[in-house]
Amino acid sequence: MDGWRSWFCGKLSSWGPPLTPDQLIALSILSPAVGALAIALIGRNNDAGYNPRDIVTVIATLITFGFVVKLAGPVVAGDRPELSLFEVLPGLAIAFKIEPLGMLFALVASGLWIPTSIYSFGYMRGHHERHQTRFFVCFAIAISAALGIAFARNLLTLFLFYELLTFSTYPLVTHAGSGKAVKAGRSYLGILIFTSVSFLLLAIVWTWQTTGTLEFRPGGIVSGHFESSRAILLLALFVFGTGKAALMPFHRWLPAAMVAPTPVSALLHAVAVVKAGVFTVLKIIVYVFGIEFLTDGNYALWLCYVAGFTLIAASLVALTKDNLKARLAYSTISQLSYIVLGAALATKTSIVGGGMHIVMHAAGKITLFFCAGAIMVASHKTEISDMKGIGRQMPFTMFAFFIASLSIIGLPPLGGAWSKWYLILGALDAQQFLMVGVLIVSSLLNIAYLLPIVVNAFFFPTTEVEIGGGIKEAPIACVASLLVTAFSCLILFLYPDFFLNLAQMIGEF
């Protein structure tokens, strides 16, 4: 096994042109941004037929992923590539340093950008969306910001890209330009900016003022400077300040953001943006507070309960939603809390579970959103109650939906099983038996809100009289992408080693 791994790592880093790691960091963050520029320059006003910007988009996604993968080799091998740009304020630099958790997030975000782009071509055309050039430009900038968050070496850099991500996704949320979209955009921006400026920034400045540093360090930086109630307050400011983690009561922006075109919901509001949130929480708990500091003082116990509550409550709300995207949105809120819970339990195993869940949930949820979008394009249906018997029309889509649902629920042989496994182990390690119960109950709730959709689709007759009948799937670009991501759930169960290895290294800076 070890021989295989070193061969694999060697392969990862040696392919392609010889570049130093610091160049690679710069290139991987820059290439989506350059891609955005190229799309803006090349994109024509033609939103229906062939458009050269599509090719540019695909090239940008591939190149970006290539750079990130090339960086993965050294990181798995134990290197921590870094790049310092310049000092914004004395002692506060814009700087990047890649550690395993960041690598994991970067791989997920840049990797899933590829199928999402291809999916978008089919979806945006099939749905007759306008302003597609703006859409692809903002999308690319958002990916650039997500990579900046993933690679940030200190809290200032992370915060800079965190806000860039918020603002670059705003035009995507309000893409339709309708009154409803503008209103949703208002709560999107309102909640994310309110939390980040009032809480997160305050926490960052407070940390800086007290400890004199904002660097991420193994073992954290706050121990010795904060204690008891002040430590709890700081943690609360950080966690609630990261509005993108959608912890209740600051979760309303996520369902609101569902007015965005489905590819946005899929990649950004199931993967990049929300994962940037939980990634930030994980990163702060591991590298700013330090696991030992938290467990010694028992400072994160309250967070377990908040996360546990969000987890159950969001699942219950999901049960009541008839709109498919809304149901998936609440499911996302609930699943994000798994990761926050993993962080809050603050054991080695629960952190592994949290890290793994970033990957596993991403693969599963993006597939579910792809399916929701495909249904919308092919049959213009958005409500679950209208989708009876749709499995006969769209067998591939609904099969992928089934696979991804099982992965979200956490059943083998699908990827989601691993992350739940480690999360439950972590809860046992921390002797939080209540949380073990919460995780199990939530899995049951997952079954309750996901599987009926599949059952409805395959085992009930259609409510309407279909003209012609037969198979009527979404455009091939959509179906191909969602099959690939569904398949990846299976692959992730069979070969979790790579990500597991990365997740187990979290904490080694």
Next chain:
Amino acid sequence: MMEQLPALQVVLPLFSALLCLLIRNKTASRLFAVAVSWGCLAIALILLRTVQETGIISYHFGGWFPPLGIEYRIDLLNAYVLIIVAMISAVVLPFGVGHWGLSIPEGREYLFFCAFLLCISGLLGITITGDAFNVFVFLEITSLSSYALIAMGRNRRALRAAFTYLVMGTVGGTFILIGIGMMYLETGTLNMVDIANRLPLAYGSRTVLVAFAFLTVGVGIKLAVFPLHHWLPNAYSYAPATVSAFLAATATKVSYYVLVRVIFTLFGAAYIFETLRFHVLLIPLSLLAMFIGSTVAIYQTNIKRLLAYSSISQIGYMTLGLSFASINGLTGGLVHLFNHALMKGGLFLVLASVMHSIASNEIDDMRGLGRKMPFTMAAFVLGGLSLIGVPGTVGFISKWYLVVAALEKGWYPIAVLILLSSFLAVIYIWRVVEIFFFREPAAEKSIKEAPLSMLIPTWILIGGTLFFGLQTEWTAGVAGSVANFLLGGLP
């Protein structure tokens, strides 16, 4: 030549203003004014460099030694403010070269440029001089020329706005004069260095106290400190577009400079903050300004008024920074001078372009303008983000220093309030951004993107808000050394 630069800094625009009257041709006088403003910027840059290299410059006007003669005394603080004034005028004057009309009254162009140059020279004069009475003289030059500039606005209400400003400004100017007189009474000198040396002997006297009160209220009116801000919204909204940009970016900044000078150089921070406990008054007023200014801004229907109220709240940030009387706080206040000049200058220039295109600054008339004038309105969004204080923009840098200063004093509620007030900025900026980008345009009028001669100056300032949001060595770095220099006496 080089040693005469401090005099030239003021004399050049002063005499050029008169030359404008002789030129009379509108294009020639405009180009002449632009050239003069660039010359001023060059002088200011050289002066800053000289101060950084060789220390304080003391220039004796006409060779008369102080206290008999007038001394121009340039340290880091006023070199820094000179740059702000010169930079903004060098960007605002060329704005819209080749286009006439809406922002400049027809037939009176040369008068406009004459008043403009007088205003520049007054502002530079206030900043550069080391003589208290001289401050008053230049203050009057500035005020008189800016009344004239505001009154040139197209709307008839500009006259009323100018008149209100005239009354308020005269009250302010008189208060300052009384304050200076009383200081002269106590110390027998008008030279600032001498006053600073002699005042400590008279700290107990009531005259000094009253002098300080008159000075603060007088400067407070000019600075539009809450609740003395009444004149500002009308003056900014009805002035010609470029005048609003220029005054918003410089006039209040220079008044702030005078306040800093009075507190930190003349009276001494120890006396003001430890004996008089001035911050007990100034902090609540600053916080009120921040919240009331922003809240009122939310409800405006005219975009220029909106920005004017936003200015009142931003002035609150500056005075708040000053009242911390700490290195970080003062750095935050001073760096916000520069930063706010950039963003407000840029934003008002955007409105000048809009005025040029649609002849209105009502928010309702600007519906859907984001599609018609994408580059102009993109500049508005970026300037707005800077007002909010998004990281990567200059607004973030100012806010950072202020919050650090609040936390380091242990004033946690103030830190929270600073951050909450930036959320109000999100509301008033985003409300109009939604209107600019998502509403359908009012009519099928052919609205075109602003010409390059307007876009370039706008984007220089807006680009500056981004550049100096990441590169802070020249802004926060200088402001930091100024704060160190001013607080040398305090621990």
